[in-house]
Amino acid sequence: MLGRANYKYVVTIVAVFSIFMELLDSTVVNVALPTIGRDYNVTSPSTIQWVVTGYLLSLAVFIPVSGWAGDRFGTKRVFMFALTVFTLASLLCATSWSIESLIAFRVLQGVGGGMLSPVAFATLWRAFPPEERSKAAGIMVIPAAGAPASGPLIGGILLKYASWHWIFLVNIPIGVAALVISGLYLREHREPAPGRFDAVGFGLSAAGLAALLYALAEAGRRGFDDPRVIGTGLPAIALLAAFVLVELRVKEPMLDLRIFRNSLFRSCNLAWLVTMFGFSSTIFLLTLELQAARGLSPLESGLTTFPMAIAVMLIAQPASRLYRGVGPRRMILTGLLLTALSTFAFSAANLDTSLWLIRGLMLIRGAGFGLVLVPLQAATYARIEPRDTGRATALYNVTSQSASSLGVAVAATLLTSRLSHHGGILGSPAARAATLESFQEVFLVAALISLAGAAVALLIHDRHAHVTMRVRRSPGAPVPDEPPAI
Numbered sequence: 001m002l003g004r005a006n007y008k009y010v011v012t013i014v015a016v017f018s019i020f021m022e023l024l025d026s027t028v029v030n031v032a033l034p035t036i037g038r039d040y041n042v043t044s045p046s047t048i049q050w051v052v053t054g055y056l057l058s059l060a061v062f063i064p065v066s067g068w069a070g071d072r073f074g075t076k077r078v079f080m081f082a083l084t085v086f087t088l089a090s091l092l093c094a095t096s097w098s099i100e101s102l103i104a105f106r107v108l109q110g111v112g113g114g115m116l117s118p119v120a121f122a123t124l125w126r127a128f129p130p131e132e133r134s135k136a137a138g139i140m141v142i143p144a145a146g147a148p149a150s151g152p153l154i155g156g157i158l159l160k161y162a163s164w165h166w167i168f169l170v171n172i173p174i175g176v177a178a179l180v181i182s183g184l185y186l187r188e189h190r191e192p193a194p195g196r197f198d199a200v201g202f203g204l205s206a207a208g209l210a211a212l213l214y215a216l217a218e219a220g221r222r223g224f225d226d227p228r229v230i231g232t233g234l235p236a237i238a239l240l241a242a243f244v245l246v247e248l249r250v251k252e253p254m255l256d257l258r259i260f261r262n263s264l265f266r267s268c269n270l271a272w273l274v275t276m277f278g279f280s281s282t283i284f285l286l287t288l289e290l291q292a293a294r295g296l297s298p299l300e301s302g303l304t305t306f307p308m309a310i311a312v313m314l315i316a317q318p319a320s321r322l323y324r325g326v327g328p329r330r331m332i333l334t335g336l337l338l339t340a341l342s343t344f345a346f347s348a349a350n351l352d353t354s355l356w357l358i359r360g361l362m363l364i365r366g367a368g369f370g371l372v373l374v375p376l377q378a379a380t381y382a383r384i385e386p387r388d389t390g391r392a393t394a395l396y397n398v399t400s401q402s403a404s405s406l407g408v409a410v411a412a413t414l415l416t417s418r419l420s421h422h423g424g425i426l427g428s429p430a431a432r433a434a435t436l437e438s439f440q441e442v443f444l445v446a447a448l449i450s451l452a453g454a455a456v457a458l459l460i461h462d463r464h465a466h467v468t469m470r471v472r473r474s475p476g477a478p479v480p481d482e483p484p485a486i
Contacts, residue, residue, distance in 0.1 A: 008127045008128055013181065015120040015123065015124045015140065017178050018120055018174075019140070020174075021147075022113045023143060025171065028154055028167050031159065036048065047099060050103045052217070054106045056214075056401070057110070057210045058111055058114060059110045059401055060206070060398075060401065061110075062110065062113075062115050063401060064202065064206070064254055064398060066119050067122070067256075067393065068198070068391065070189075071190065072195075074188045075188070075189045075190075076182065076187065076189070078119050079119045079182060080179060080183065082111075082114075082115035083112065083116060083175055086109055089109035090169070090171035091172055093109060094166075094168040094169045095165075119390070121396070122392075123186070125389055130467040133378045134324055134469070137373070137377035138321075138374050141377070142313055146309040148279070153299070153303060155302065159299070204239055205254055205255060209398070211233070211239065212236035212240065214232055215229050215233035216409035217409065219409040219410075223413050244257060255391060255394060256391045259384065259391065262384065264382060264461070264464040265384060271459075272380075272396065272399055273399050274453035274454075275369070275376070275403075275453075276400050276404050277406060282446060283305065285346075285415065285442060286305060288426070289439045292435065293351070293436050294351065295429075307362040308363070308369070315366070315371065319375070323468075323469065325469070328462060329458070331374070331375045332371070332460060333454060334371055335370070335373075336368070336450065338367060339365055339372070342365040343446050344443075345361050346443040347444040347447055350436060351436055378468045379464075380396060381393075414441075414445060415438060418437075424437070424438045
């Protein structure tokens with residue numbers, strides 16, 4: 001029987017590899033879309049885009065149900081189910097015979113992916129006591145940031161030296177190993193009173209989130225004023241508004257939105273939304289600029305953006321130690337300011353800017369991202385009751401997925417608008433100057449949004465996260481209480 005100390009690290013190993021696998025898949029597939037389209041003789045962008053969109057919609061449906069499912073059936077059982085579905089669907093994607101079959105298997109993959117991360121994080125936070133969560137957060141930074149940032153590089157390597165099928169096949173050994181370790185060592189956890197399945201809440205959240213993410217995906221290509229985007233987006237907002245009203249009134253909600261009354265959890269989620277919006281939009285823009293304006297290959301582009309992942313891994317452990325004395329507020333503010341400044345620098349870059357300078361900026365951006373991610377993961381659940389951990393992680397993952405989709409959609413829409421204004425054409429050597437100017441303007445807007453978003457850090461108070469910090473107190477000193485939520 002594993003002792004508590006050893007068990008914590010077994011959970012960490014399983015969580016790191018499974019979350020890395022799931023998050024990597026969300027970015028690495030984008031690099032392969034043109035190749036997949038050619039292999040299946042698909043020329044319509046709207047068709048090939050469903051390889052990504054179908055996965056996102058499936059994620060949106062199953063993330064909310066993950067918290068209740070883990071509480072009801074047990075986190076070990078649900079985690080292994082999600083991991084099995086994701087791994088099997090990866091194999092099916094690699095062996096697909098048409099674009100339609102690939103899209104169907106991607107939807108199935110999203111079923112597993114939607115439940116994998118929330119349940120893995122819930123299991124991890126329960127394994128570590130609050131005062132050690134900064135240490136766990138320092139480890140979990142690696143998959144949370146390293147996987148998305150590594151996607152373009154790994155995708156470029158696989159496309160150059162193998163085939164797009166390996167984008168999915170690499171998941172198989174990781175998934176099987178994680179399943180074996182989980183089956184042997186993970187402990188089951190069930191809540192004694194998980195509540196009944198909230199069918200109405202599930203229906204409203206599934207329809208609303210799926211419609212919203214679809215609208216955002218389409219907005220990136222068509223613009224926010226397109227009839228299809230409006231026709232999907234407005235009903236999505238109405239469905240989500242109805243979902244909020246229902247969830248606040250029912251006794252046993254699918255997503256317990258009342259958790260947002262906790263001011264620390266609310267502020268950390270807002271900071272996470274700002275962070276993921278900036279992360280996804282910048283990676284999208286820079287990867288596209290390097291390939292469309294500079295003419296780099298996917299592998300060369302990946303090598304240019306990869307230093308961000310290196311910086312995140314280097315800063316993770318120092319940041320987890322710094323957190324215990326400094327607290328989340330100043331670290332998150334510093335990290336958001338660093339990411340905003342790096343985005344301002346991208347807005348001033350031109351075709352003569354050295355790729356090494358861009359790599360240096362990605363190092364700075366990675367350091368900033370790590371300074372945000374470590375304290376957020378440590379502090380977010382500091383005042384969450386153990387019985388609410390599963391549903392809180394589901395809420396946190398909904399925030400992450402929505403912010404990522406919104407960031408890409410807004411960046412793509414702004415870029416389309418500026419390209420039209422300047423006469424820029426992606427991939428056209430004759431229009432490189434106009435294309436570059438378009439990218440510069442969008443980077444400038446993204447930087448201004450990131451700078452304004454840094455103010456969110458001021459809503460986070462270190463005293464609310466004191467249980468996750470090793471702060472020396474004189475004997476008998478009172479522990480600060482959280483003021484009433486507003």
